[in-house]
Amino acid sequence: MxxxxxxxxxxxxxxxxxxxxxxxxxxxxxxxxxxxxxxxxxxxxxxxxxxxxxxxxxxxxxxxxxxxxxxxxxxxxxxxxxxTPQDAAFEAAREAVVAANASPCGFCAPALTVAITDLLRRNADPGPAAIREALAGLVCRCAESGRWIEAVARAKEAGVGDGGTRGPAGGDSGEMAVLVIEAGETES
Amino acid sequence: MGPDGFGPSGGDGGFGGGAGAAGPAGGHAVPVRSGGSPDGALVFGGEGERPGFELGTFEDDGGEDEIAERSGSAAAGAAGRPGANRAGNGSAAANAPMAMAAADSGSDAAGASWFAGSGTAGVPGVSAPGTPGGSGTAAETTPAPPADAGPPGAASGPAPNPAADQPPIGPGLAGSAVTAARSLFGPQTVVEAVQVLAEHPDAVIIAGGTVAMPDITAGRRHPGTVLTLHRCAELRGWSTGSGEVLLHAGLTLAEMQQRDLRQQVPALNQAVRTVGAPHIRAVATLGGNLVVGPASADLPVVLAALGASVLVASADGVRTVTVSDFYDRDGVPQIAPGELVVGARVPVVEGMQGFMKIGVRGGISRAILSIMLAVDPARRSATCVVGAMALAGLPSGTGRGGLPTLLRADHADRWLAEQVDWDAAAIADPTVYETFGRLVADSLVYGDGSGTLGGGGDPYRRKAVEICARRALLRALPPLGWLDQVRELQKRADFQRAKQRVERAEVERAEQARNQDQ
CATH class of the missing domain: 3.10.20.30 (Beta-grasp domain)
Structure with missing residues (x-):
């Protein structure tokens, strides 16, 4: 300069x-x-x-x-x-978002489709905690998170993320590092 | 225009064809072990068996030869740079014809793939992000680096400056003049990157973009020169050494969560999970996190507690500095213009590692407190580092006072090491936990008490540090006999569950029998 x-x-x-x-x-x-x-x-x-x-x-x-x-x-x-969210890869997730009314004002709907598709590609069957963690980066909040979880469920039913194996580098899988204790022999 | 669509200057990817457009990475390895033998050297972007450079020898002869060879062999793609080609060839012939001949054999294939602009093919060490090392290519092994390598620090002369002969303006699309030549650099090797930085110390370095781009977009920074690192394959991924892992600076936070790395350094995953959304983690890098410093980053806390060291490259070589020394006491990273953070060496220790963070909200956010406790049973020591803890009201003369920084609780650690039953990896005296928390919180009081650094003067943070340190210790080193009790309880619970299962089955069998009778 x-x-x-x-x-x-x-x-x-x-x-x-x-x-x-x-x-x-x-x-x-x-x-x-x-x-x-x-x-x-x-x-x-x-x-x-x-x-x-x-x-x-x-x-x-x-x-x-x-x-x-x-x-x-x-x-x-x-x-x-x-x-971009306009791509055909996000079509199914977009329909799921619309069906669940997960983005009433629509501003974050495109980003939500991308986030949901990415989550389901990484983790084919995410629980509510994993969904919340994966979508925590979207701070649009005119819908309560229950609708987002429903949108993820609908997208999963629609087959988003099927066959989308991305390998272990994909990111969080919702696993926590926990202390595992062997139970030993049970007497039953 | 190359297939990657990069810019005006032929096939060199549009990155201006400056020093950044020097040859591919063949043979250039950034040394990370000073004075070590090549056998034990950790080499950027390569496997262990690849011969390593000695410290401080990577920038001169070999680099020049490589640059010359590549520009010569792909002169068609480097339109508008005849001066650079001539100069390069001349120096190559004068300096080291042997090396040039060696480079010759592999350069055609590598040069083609490099100038094709894919940015990956033919470059050593390229692999799926996160895969340590990389499969070698023919071009990778040919230029025989040890032949050119001198003793550490013996490098003489300034860094080569192939950009000097270049016309600054090249033809752009639709005939428009584009002044890209000196403004945008996308080096593919660390060597090229530090050369660019030596010439443009004010260049804005962009790896993940999470640090620089908000400033640029908001107009707080106006880059005259941009150095992007996304094509630098050497900086990607991580590699394993003996008893340590080498995290390359371009390792993204998402890649830190992969299983292989998690098993060796579990605290990295714990910290990274608190850092950002998945789309931030996918691009944010270790290097950026280190350079931002503890003011808003969590990884320095983790790395400091693990006793890691930072590798900083410049045109003069690579220096290694521990994370604790990398930041001054105001949390400002000690990095000079022209230097580039290229990685961090993290020792692998067996013991428990715990990271905790309190943010301003329940979700992902910046830390108002982060704490890391690492236990090393082999050395019988525990290290506790508290991050993001500075407050205003520092004594004068401390520079940028009030910024969050790293604080180590050394005397609390030393006291703790004496209280632990290291053979059982447990603590016999239950009061140790509360005392340890109090000691850590106390150690954050700075100096004569007039000024406070850290949580000493902030009741909330002081309390939070106390509690977090206590809980971290409780998880890392449980009370003596606690694990046995848990095992006993779990055994009992399993027994109860099995018993209930049997009883339920009996009830069902009885009902079925009744139904059949009716």
């Missing part, structure tokens, strides 16, 4: 979003993926909630892993597979 004037160095890149290639001629190197998706590509399903990664409304997947688009530099997303 020169001392006299503020520079806005830019690069051209091609984003691969939902399987389509979008050339973006000039992107400031500090632009977030969220800004590019919404402002340049007009893909507005990732919502711009807090822009600091706290609210989770801008959830997308990067190479199959969930990521907050506001925290990903656009230049770092260029050689990766970006999936």
């Amino acid at each position: 020169s001392e006299s004037a503020v520079e806005w160095p830019a690069v051209g890149l091609t984003l691969r979003v939902d399987g389509h290639e979008y050339p973006v001629p000039q992107v400031w190197i500090g632009d977030s993926l969220l800004a590019v998706l919404r402002e340049r590509l007009d893909l507005d399903e990732p919502r711009d909630g807090c822009s600091i990664g706290e609210c989770g409304s801008c959830l997308v997947t990067l190479d199959g892993r969930p990521a907050a688009a506001c925290l990903v530099p656009a230049v770092a997303a260029a050689d990766r597979d970006v999936r």
Whole structure:
């Protein structure tokens, strides 16, 4: 950065979003993926909630892993597979969210579909505690969490996450580190 | 434009073709054991049998040769950089023709895959994220690093500067001029990364983006130069050494939860579960967590209690510093411009590890208190570290006073070590728990009592520290005989359950018999 004037160095890149290639001629190197998706590509399903990664409304997947688009530099997303909530992979979860009325105002509904799909891909049969932990990153709260749990159940019935084995690196499985004590022989 | 769609300058991925576009990682390993033999060296991104560099020798000759060779072999992809190619070839010929010849054999395949821009193929150590090590490729082993390696610290001359000859402006899409050449770097190796940092000490380093991007988006930082680390395969994953694990700086928090690592360092998983949402953990990295420091991060607490050390790379080599020394007493990480945190060495200990955290709400949040207790039965010691505990009202002269930092309760640890029955891994005297909690809380009072660092002056936090330390100790080192009692109780409960099962079966059989009679 020169001392006299503020520079806005830019690069051209091609984003691969939902399987389509979008050339973006000039992107400031500090632009977030969220800004590019919404402002340049007009893909507005990732919502711009807090822009600091706290609210989770801008959830997308990067190479199959969930990521907050506001925290990903656009230049770092260029050689990766970006999936927004508009992608067909989240269709079933979207219907489940609608059916359970899990997002009455709709602002966080796209992010919720991504989070639910990601959870079910990691953990095919999550209990309520695992669901709460997995969805804790979405702080939209005009629905009570019971509807979210119902949405996860409906999405599971719809087959979300079937065959989506992602390996052990996927993240939390809801397991807690507990002290296991061998019971020994029972006399029955 | 390469298949990755990176930018204007041909196939080099659009990352400006500066020093960051130097050759692939073949043979460049960041040494992490100073003065050790190559056999025992932990090598970034490679298997144990890969020959390791000695400390401080990775930046010079071999690197230059590699850069030259790659740019030469893929000149078509590096349009607009003839100056760099010439300079590189000249120096390679002058310096080390042997090494160049060695690099020759493997460079074509590697160069092709590198300039194809996939960012992964042909780069040593690339594997599924989190998989330690990586399967070697032909290009990985060819450039014979030990031949170039000198003794530690003997590196002479400045870091190579291949970007100097480059035109700063390249043709962009639709003929537009794009000043990308000096602004954006996506190095694939640590060597390249520290070279870029040496030239651009003010570059904003982005790995996961959870630290830098909010500032950039809000306008608090205006990056003139960005260094992204997401293509740096050497920084991904973790590797196992003898009695320790080496966590690479690019290890994401989500990867810390995988089973292999959890079994060796269970506290990492405990801490990571409290840190963020799954989508934050999937991108946030160890390096970022360490650099942010204990002001808002939890991993420094864990690593400090485990006696881990941080590896910091710069153009001069790699230095190792313990986590406790990595932060000054205001919690500011001691890292100079041009330095890059490349990993942490964590000793593997057998004993119980417990991490606790109190946040501002029930869900995931930043800590207002975090505490970590690690027990090492082999060395008969316990270490308790309290994090996020500074308050305002520090004595003057402490710099950025009032920021949360790490606090160790050393004398409480020492007192505790004498109270423990180490053979039984238990504590005989039940009053030890409360005393330990009080000692830990007391140890947070700083200095002459006029100023307080940590919880000494805050009744809530003081109480919280006391309780958390007591409970952590209770879980780590139970009272003597407690496990036997639990076993006994469990046996009794199992017996009761079995008895009830038998009785239920009898009742059902009786009912069935009655039904059949009717």
